[in-house]
Amino acid sequence: MDYLLFIGLLSSAIAMRWIVARYPYSGYNKPPMFGDFEAQRHWMEVTVNLPINEWYQNSSSNNLTYWGLDYPLLTAYHAYICGWISNKINPTWCALKESHGHESSSHKLFMRYTVFIADLLIYYPAVFYVYRSDVLNKNVATKKLTVLLTNLFYPLLILIDHGHFQYNSISLGLALIAFVMATQSNSFLTSAFFFTLSLNYKQMELYHAVPIFVYLLSAYCFEQRKIKLKAFLSLGTIVILTFFIIWVPVLQHDPIAVLKRLFPFERGLYEDKVANFWCTINLVVKLRSKFTHEALAKICLLTTSLSILPSCLMLFRRPTVRNFYISLFNVSLCFYLFSFQVHEKTILLPCLPLMLLTATYPIECFSFLQFSMISVFPLMIKDDLVLIFWLTFIGFSILALQRIYVHLNQVSLFQLFFSILCITATLPLLIAAIYIQPPSRYPDLWVVLISVCSCIYFLIILVQFHIYQFKETTFKQNPIKKTN
Secondary structure, eight states: OOHHHHHHHHHHHHHHHHHHHTSOOTTTTOTTTOOHHHHHHHHHHHHHHSOGGGTTSOOSSOOTTTTOOOSOHHHHHHHHHHHHHHHHHOGGGGOTTTTTTOOOHHHHHHHHHHHHHHIIIIIHHHHHHHHHHOSTTTTOHHHHHHHHHHHHHOHHHHIIIIIIIOOHHHHHHHHHHHHHHHTBGGGHHHHHHHHHHHHTTOGGGHHHHHHHHHHHHHHHSEETTEEOHHHHHHHHHHHHHHHHHHHHHHHTSOHHHHHHHHSOGGGOSBSSSOSSHHHHHTTTSOHHHHSOHHHHHHHHHHHHHHHHHHHHHHHHHOOOHHHHHHHHHHHHHHHHHHSSSBOGGGGHHHHHHHHTTTTTSHHHHHHHHHHHHHHTHHHHHHTTOHHHHHHHHHHHHHHHHHHHHHTGGGOOHHHHHHHHHHHHHHHHHHHHHHHSOOOTTOTTHHHHHHHHHHHHHHHHHHHHHHHHHHHHHHTOSSOOOOBO
């Protein structure tokens, strides 16, 4: 890549994030619980003031009902580092108990900078590593550029991290490195290491865990239906050792308490109006009144397991790079649609591998990425990010059209028409959600309709990509080889 182009793209990506960061964050000026911004600040407060054995424990100093820490240990260690720096700059920002709901312009600037630094240290290097090393689009400059632009300028990740306020770029960046390293035979153990780091930063990376395990197992641990014991043991050792090093500080205390915080089944089937299967079907069948909490969890487990099985079997049978990326998307989307305790923001997880396929299936991928933005529009309203949402949505739409034109020889006119129809048919709901008061009997009408339309579209794309994976598994004669 031309050096000036590299600098220009990176500068533009940073500028876009800085513009979004100028807007409000989750829970701004909304006591008593505020929002995710306060949650991240509170975790800094807890980790920097309390010993590690109290981070996940309810106590007089750590009220778990007030944004109790519920992410894995790498998140906690990251919060500790940020809290330590915060404490050096201004001790009032993380003062135990006294700093709850702290809102000042200087502290907001500090918090925003922590996300920028996370992008600079993890996400941008991951994106440019993909540009240089991704096997699927190797030696095709236009395809590589499409994937690069999508990863750098995908608005939903930017809106959630730099607007709403989270650190998704860390876990997603680590996962992105793991995905591409997994396709290179001399780096598959390093891939397992990076993915274990990602999983220990956010437990939602379990959405990607099954296909990456299946791929590494099939591609490197089996040969002519015989297990390669050395490769298998090496893979297991890397994963177990990485887990052990990360978890050793809590193993001597109460690791079960940590696990209970990471998987809080008592929270329920889903949160808010998420665009998944259960939230949609709940309009017809009131699941929570017909089934117990435990029964719903078992139903979700069974449904999710059955839904991911076809994709995993196809991947195991034919572990090509394209099949791997498609399976990552299919399985993570199945988790989003059918699993227990889903947040609207977890739609980012199926979007990550999809961005690697934007030059392979441009219409399907770009339209899904746009629908992922549509599905979280109610969150944008809640966070007062509507204006910047529209600006980034329109900008990304222009980018998508330009890249689709570049890959016009891979575009189906029917698919193009169908995608445009689905998006334009849903956009009026977004406008209605802002300007039209819903009937008093149905106060969540627009939010529900946005979720239902998004869910239906996600299900259609899920079926479509299973068909693509079936074709890749069954009919392709010349698989894309792993690199040495």
